[in-house]
Amino acid sequence: MNYELALEKFEVVIGLEVHVELNTNTKMFCGCRNDFGDEPNTNVCPICIGLPGSLPAVNRKAVESSIAIGLALGCEIAPNGRFSRKNYFYPDLAKNFQTSQYDEPIAFEGTIDIEVPSGAVYTVDIERAHMEEDAGKLTHIGGNTGRIQGAEYSLVDYNRAGVPLVEIVTKPVFGAGAEAPELAAAYVRSIREIVKALGVSDARMERGNVRCDANVSIRPHGQEKLGTRTETKNVNSLRSIERTVRYEIQRQAHILANGGTITQETRHWHEDRGITSAGRPKSDADDYRYFPEPDLVPVQPSKELIEQIRASLPEKPADRRKRLQGEWSFSDLEFRDVVNSGFLDELEETVAKGAKPQAARKWWTGEIARLANADGKDVSDLSITPSDVAELATLVESGKINDRIGREVLQAVLEGAGNPAKIVADRGLEVVSDDGALMAAIDEALAKQPDVLEKIREGKLQAAGSVIGAVMQAMNGQADAGRVRELIIERANA
Amino acid sequence: MSELVKRNASELVELLQSGEVTSVELTQAFLDRIEKLNPLLNSFLHVNTKEALATAAEVDRKRAAGEKLPKLAGLPIAVKDNLTTTDAPTTAGSKILEGWIPQYDATVVKLLREEMMPILGKTNLDEFAMGSSTEFSAYGPSRNPWDTDRIPGGSGGGSSSAVAGFLAPLAIGSDTGGSIRFPAAVTGTVGVKPTYGAVSRYGLIALASSLDQIGPVARNVLDAALLSDVITGYDKHDSTSLPESLGSMVEAAKSGSLKGVRVGVIKELSGEGFQPGVKALFNESLELMVKAGAEIVEVSCPSFEYAIAAYYLILPAEASSNLAKFDSVRFGMRVTPEGNPTIERVMAATREAGFGPEVKRRIILGTYALSSGYYDAYYGSAQKVRTLIQRDFAAAFEKADVLVSPTAPTTAFKFGEKLEDPLAMYLNDIATIPANLAGTPGISIPNGLASEDGLPSGIQLLAPAREDKRLYAIGAALEALQEDVWGKRMIDFAPEVKAGA
Ligand SMILES: [Zn+2]
Numbered sequence: 004m005n006y007e008l009a010l011e012k013f014e015v016v017i018g019l020e021v022h023v024e025l026n027t028n029t030k031m032f033c034g035c036r037n038d039f040g041d042e043p044n045t046n047v048c049p050i051c052i053g054l055p056g057s058l059p060a061v062n063r064k065a066v067e068s069s070i071a072i073g074l075a076l077g078c079e080i081a082p083n084g085r086f087s088r089k090n091y092f093y094p095d096l097a098k099n100f101q102t103s104q105y106d107e108p109i110a111f112e113g114t115i116d117i118e119v120p121s122g123a124v125y126t127v128d129i130e131r132a133h134m135e136e137d138a139g140k141l142t143h144i145g146g147n148t149g150r151i152q153g154a155e156y157s158l159v160d161y162n163r164a165g166v167p168l169v170e171i172v173t174k175p176v177f178g179a180g181a182e183a184p185e186l187a188a189a190y191v192r193s194i195r196e197i198v199k200a201l202g203v204s205d206a207r208m209e210r211g212n213v214r215c216d217a218n219v220s221i222r223p224h225g226q227e228k229l230g231t232r233t234e235t236k237n238v239n240s241l242r243s244i245e246r247t248v249r250y251e252i253q254r255q256a257h258i259l260a261n262g263g264t265i266t267q268e269t270r271h272w273h274e275d276r277g278i279t280s281a282g283r284p285k286s287d288a289d290d291y292r293y294f295p296e297p298d299l300v301p302v303q304p305s306k307e308l309i310e311q312i313r314a315s316l317p318e319k320p321a322d323r324r325k326r327l328q329g330e331w332s333f334s335d336l337e338f339r340d341v342v343n344s345g346f347l348d349e350l351e352e353t354v355a356k357g358a359k360p361q362a363a364r365k366w367w368t369g370e371i372a373r374l375a376n377a378d379g380k381d382v383s384d385l386s387i388t389p390s391d392v393a394e395l396a397t398l399v400e401s402g403k404i405n406d407r408i409g410r411e412v413l414q415a416v417l418e419g420a421g422n423p424a425k426i427v428a429d430r431g432l433e434v435v436s437d438d439g440a441l442m443a444a445i446d447e448a449l450a451k452q453p454d455v456l457e458k459i460r461e462g463k464l465q466a467a468g469s470v471i472g473a474v475m476q477a478m479n480g481q482a483d484a485g486r487v488r489e490l491i492i493e494r495a496n497a
Numbered sequence: 498m499s500e501l502v503k504r505n506a507s508e509l510v511e512l513l514q515s516g517e518v519t520s521v522e523l524t525q526a527f528l529d530r531i532e533k534l535n536p537l538l539n540s541f542l543h544v545n546t547k548e549a550l551a552t553a554a555e556v557d558r559k560r561a562a563g564e565k566l567p568k569l570a571g572l573p574i575a576v577k578d579n580l581t582t583t584d585a586p587t588t589a590g591s592k593i594l595e596g597w598i599p600q601y602d603a604t605v606v607k608l609l610r611e612e613m614m615p616i617l618g619k620t621n622l623d624e625f626a627m628g629s630s631t632e633f634s635a636y637g638p639s640r641n642p643w644d645t646d647r648i649p650g651g652s653g654g655g656s657s658s659a660v661a662g663f664l665a666p667l668a669i670g671s672d673t674g675g676s677i678r679f680p681a682a683v684t685g686t687v688g689v690k691p692t693y694g695a696v697s698r699y700g701l702i703a704l705a706s707s708l709d710q711i712g713p714v715a716r717n718v719l720d721a722a723l724l725s726d727v728i729t730g731y732d733k734h735d736s737t738s739l740p741e742s743l744g745s746m747v748e749a750a751k752s753g754s755l756k757g758v759r760v761g762v763i764k765e766l767s768g769e770g771f772q773p774g775v776k777a778l779f780n781e782s783l784e785l786m787v788k789a790g791a792e793i794v795e796v797s798c799p800s801f802e803y804a805i806a807a808y809y810l811i812l813p814a815e816a817s818s819n820l821a822k823f824d825s826v827r828f829g830m831r832v833t834p835e836g837n838p839t840i841e842r843v844m845a846a847t848r849e850a851g852f853g854p855e856v857k858r859r860i861i862l863g864t865y866a867l868s869s870g871y872y873d874a875y876y877g878s879a880q881k882v883r884t885l886i887q888r889d890f891a892a893a894f895e896k897a898d899v900l901v902s903p904t905a906p907t908t909a910f911k912f913g914e915k916l917e918d919p920l921a922m923y924l925n926d927i928a929t930i931p932a933n934l935a936g937t938p939g940i941s942i943p944n945g946l947a948s949e950d951g952l953p954s955g956i957q958l959l960a961p962a963r964e965d966k967r968l969y970a971i972g973a974a975l976e977a978l979q980e981d982v983w984g985k986r987m988i989d990f991a992p993e994v995k996a997g998a
Pocket of ligand 1: 034047051052097110
């Protein structure tokens with residue numbers, strides 16, 4: 004169904020579960036390195052592959068990171084948190100139960116304000132943030148579904164088994180209406196920013212450090228009872244989250260409007276086709292037989308520890324944004340542009356290295372974003388640093404090069420030719436600022452367009468444009484177009 | 498008492514230290530006896546001949562070189578086969594682990610190695626320690642040296658029959674509901690379940706994590722204390738292990754007295770359902786203690802009535818989850834069914850073939866007890882009973898320094914007698930289970946031969962959590978009084994086991 008029509012008929016309720024992988028040195032319950040990119044099954048031990056007799060021991064650092072996340076989300080911290088066992092059989096789960104927190108999460112009852120691109124701000128209530136361990140990674144060989152069904156055999160890499168995760172669960176979010184998809188994406192972006200600022204996660208979505216399950220339900224306006232929800236699992240980019248929510252709203256609206264019913268189920272997002280498809284139905288058969296983990300004593304963070312972590316929390320991302328917008332004197336529109344482009348950190352660093360804020364903004368949200376998009380790359384994959392951009396901006400600001408040359412230099416930096424100053428020197432790109440040389444070129448151009456001076460004298464200043472173009476061409480673009488213009492006008496009025 | 502293998506561990510330690518006996522001689526003497534009697538008794542599932550002799554030779558070499566050695570260095574020991582050992586298969590009495598050689602040593606095994614005690618082998622047990630007779634071992638039952646037609650108790654019947662039959666001077670056991678104390682009672686030996694957390698469980702193949710505790714099996718209280726001092730202590734690998742020291746049990750055992758001790762007789766565990774001969778011996782023990790200056794007080798623990806019911810909910814619940822890892826994916830048996838073997842079918846076929854009937858029974862019970870909709874009624878209620886039992890203990894220990902009861906309702910029964918009646922089997926542990934539910938320590942000490950069958954009986958002493966020393970002090974004092982009456986050790990009444998009988 005058409006999106007606008009869907010919203011006319013139905014109210015949207017979303018809920019988000021975000022898994023954040025902590026970047027602790029070791030795993031949640033053992034001393035193995037928390038590094039699952041290594042050769043498969045090298046970062047494993049009797050504990051994380053669940054050998055008989057082995058016992059878990061809680062990683063203190065992971066607890067501290069979880070507390071930091073909880074505090075940053077305005078949560079209460081449980082003075083006595085327990086782990087539980089979530090029992091189910093799956094070959095990536097070494098013990099056939101996941102050690103997780105169930106009825107006693109380490110953090111609960113928080114809120115976070117989320118600003119969407121329109122500038123509207125929504126308050127999202129956090130239900131809980133709890134600690135758990137990740138499962139191993141399965142690779143299914145043979146068959147063509149990439150799923151365990153139909154595969155000839157499957158490989159398991161337990162390097163990821165026992166990696167510490169924090170799962171952040173929102174309460175149902177009402178009232179975002181048409182902006183629900185943007186809100187979902189902006190929320191995940193905020194969580195990413197927070198955990199990155201806290202330094203507790205590498206927070207790279209493309210690597211699965213931050214993963215999102217999106218719950219969507221709709222109900223006719225005015226109906227009190229919540230609609231049946233679907234949970235789309237592992238949506239792994241901000242854009243996909245937005246698209247998933249939008250798609251689910253339309254899909255569900257179509258079904259309901261045609262007298263159908265929504266099935267409570269998990270769904271999968273297909274980036275290529277832009278649709279979700281049904282996964283496993285959720286039913287009463289999903290009985291995880293949770294019970295308190297008897298091998299672990301409760302986690303009892305002291306008040307002192309909690310206060311110590313609270314005191315060391317970095318500035319809240321929302322506060323920081325407010326501060327930076329003020330310091331840089333950006334309009335709301337300009338600032339939102341920066342935030343949405345994802346270059347806020349880079350921009351701050353660029354300004355810190357001496358660039359003017361507006362110049363830095365133009366480079367990052369303009370040319371660099373364009374080049375990144377064109378290559379389909381993530382910012383962090385681009386080989387340009389804030390120092391490079393600051394250098395570039397300073398070169399332009401001082402008039403040593405002009406904007407056009409600047410773009411050329413930027414391209415060269417991205418191609419790995421070195422830093423901007425070096426490229427300018429190596430290639431002799433510095434603008435010609437010798438008035439004599441410029442005058443010679445101007446005279447040459449004027450000789451071919453003798454009527455220009457007269458037009459300028461009549462007040463038609465735009466007539467200078469064609470002469471400027473000819474001069475720039477003659478100088479291979481290495482001239483300060485502003486200065487050329489000044490000199491032409493001087494000549495006309497002489 | 499001239500025969501070396503029949504000497505107490507404490508005496509053997511002296512002989513080793515003085516150089517009168519070498520560790521190789523001593524270890525060989527036990528290995529010879531194992532070779533002779535194990536085919537009958539089936540105490541050991543695996544004998545570690547080569548490794549035990551290598552450790553013994555190393556001790557002898559160091560001693561000869563005048564190097565400083567740990568106290569029990571050179572004294573052989575047997576280890577229950579639910580503790581992981583890198584140099585011997587570890588089966589937990591189950592087919593599903595047949596031939597599995599662990600990649601790591603249990604903390605207790607590591608401590609025994611550090612103490613340089615030759616490990617003679619791995620002792621039999623009911624599969625995953627589920628049972629009271631070893632009849633549920635996938636490798637056949639162990640036999641009671643007192644009467645080889647009878648059970649040696651369980652689950653630690655391999656350790657108890659090894660120690661009672663002089664196949665080992667000491668053994669390691671594990672006690673979830675009485676698996677050390679019940680076998681001790683029916684084989685005339687001493688068995689201790691320490692305070693929960695006193696001994697690291699790291700490397701103990703879990704039955705019920707919140708109930709399991711490793712402890713010593715010995716022929717007298719001092720010997721048990723010697724072993725206790727080696728294996729007790731905090732372990733960062735077991736987050737439920739106690740950070741504080743409980744003191745030296747050897748010192749406690751050597752300084753015991755009954756004078757002025759308030760001995761609490763648990764009303765609920767002092768009569769009904771107990772074999773008359775067992776009851777009579779219990780009363781004789783009480784009289785002896787009174788003569789030695791103890792005061793008998795009656796205490797009531799009304800919640801003990803619910804102990805077995807609670808135990809048989811908590812244990813299967815935890816066990817059902819602990820045993821989920823036995824799925825053929827990473828270790829142990831793998832059965833691949835005919836046709837199109839999916840992972841689910843391989844897991845199911847393996848568990849079907851690998852687990853015995855008692856294990857399956859308890860997995861099903863536990864899975865049910867944890868199911869949503871039943872959790873509160875079963876697991877939740879059982880946990881409440883646990884709290885009530887702890888309160889009963891706390892109230893009782895206001896009035897008494899130790900609590901006493903017969904360890905088990907009967908002497909050793911015959912093979913097959915209770916096999917078809919799980920409930921009757923479960924009742925063997927009626928007196929021992931409360932200590933596991935409360936996390937408190939208990940000891941079983943032999944207190945005579947029952948008049949009707951001439952078989953050994955045991956008395957159980959219970960102390961508050963972390964007060965394990967009381968058990969050794971008072972237990973040793975009682976043991977001394979009894980040996981004075983008998984004129985010899987309890988174990989010396991045992992008939993000689995005849996190989997090939
Ligand atoms: Zn590990």
